[in-house]
Amino acid sequence: MKLLGNKRLLILMLGLICFIALMGLTFGQPGYKTWPEKFVKDALAWTQGLIYKPVAFVAGVFEDVNRLRTLHEENTVLRETLSRYARDTTRLNDLELQNERLQAALGFTERQKSMNKYNFRIAEVVTFQQSNKTITINLGEKDGIRPNMAVQSVEGLIGRVVAVSNFYSDVQLLTGIDDKATSNSKAISASVKGRENESFGIIERYDPDKQKLIMTKIDPQDKLQPGDTIITAGKGLVFPNGIEIGKVTERYEGDSVTHVAEIAPFASFNHLREVFVIEMPEG
Template structure:
């Protein structure tokens, strides 16, 4: 046991001496001049390289996952922000369009008040039935609306009220005028703004050309293309002075006795949002 203890002490002393000698040989020098130094350096570097590659890959994987999580959260926030921005932009555009329509409507009613003594009830279009040339508005009997009241938009004449319930009314559009529909469609007595001699009736609508047809025009009538057609007030439904459209052309009728004119309506019947139901105080 004493001999074994002495051997261990001897081995420890030799190792310490070798270590001190190795330090002495390498101290103060740059580079690796001896082959043991080179071997030791290469061995250590190789071992570090072997250990570093998988360790670096694992560390890089977790770093990439962390970055992906951060990017995902950032993208989620950006998508929510973009969605909110798009929603707010759409709402702003709707408000701007509504504000413009209401300003146009206000200007329209002010101009009409200066021209005549009519009262205009603003109504919102809540339903379209273009197959039957009808629209439904949100005013009815409770609001003083009656059948055969004239209806127009900011642009021009739209039609007339044909049915009324307590809170809603149906309006027949000008596109539904038909001289062959007895008792269901009323002709419109019209003249032109440019002179007080023209006179005729709008009795039908040409669906192919999308034009109103004005008939019973005297051959000597001075009406011409470009004239503005307005209601004459001679009928029992439409009051005087409501703009209908512009004359496109004038030609002879079927028998050559009277003339016919085609009229481009001012109102856009497919894009109605608000309309005005006209009340004539004198006719109450």
């Protein structure tokens, strides 16, 4: 029995030695794995596959969220940049237009200075009151502005100063003239440019339907005709001589012995930006 037990132990040891030798030989061959290694490798790969797919999906979700956040931030920056660009472009266009207007205004004042001794004070329009046809300008009593000073744009006469505060003034536009006014200061003595001593009339009101100034008290023998340029005659104390008002479009007989003419104003009253207050020399 003892001999049989020793044989079994010997056989087991020999088998273990052979197995170890076989393992050593197989490990020495590159790329070759034993079936236990294969089993372990396959089991690990399968387990890793089960874990990797959900992890990869979650990681992809987070990556997409980060990408969306990045895109949102980039879009926000782009919108802000476009907004600034639009604002700056608008401001640039406005400054360019203002520069053109001021250059035209400078040319206008130089031309006027060569014609007479009037002083032209440039002012910006602050507000426009549609109800009473007046505008507010940013020059006032502190700037030497007084009531009844004539006001014009580059194109022509637009009205007169009617109220003055320290730093602002209200200007009554020609579109607010009407024949129901009790003050004769609103009427404008006018004549034909180039024939100042031959033509004369009074501009008393504005017809909003025709958008024309109505000139009355024209002598039937007066040679005024459509196409003539009407200017201020300077007969009153408000409007100085020689300011262009508009062009005659029609002439016809009035209710009495005088004739009436319709005048299309040169000035635009709806888009006033800069105007000139005409300061006449004392005396």
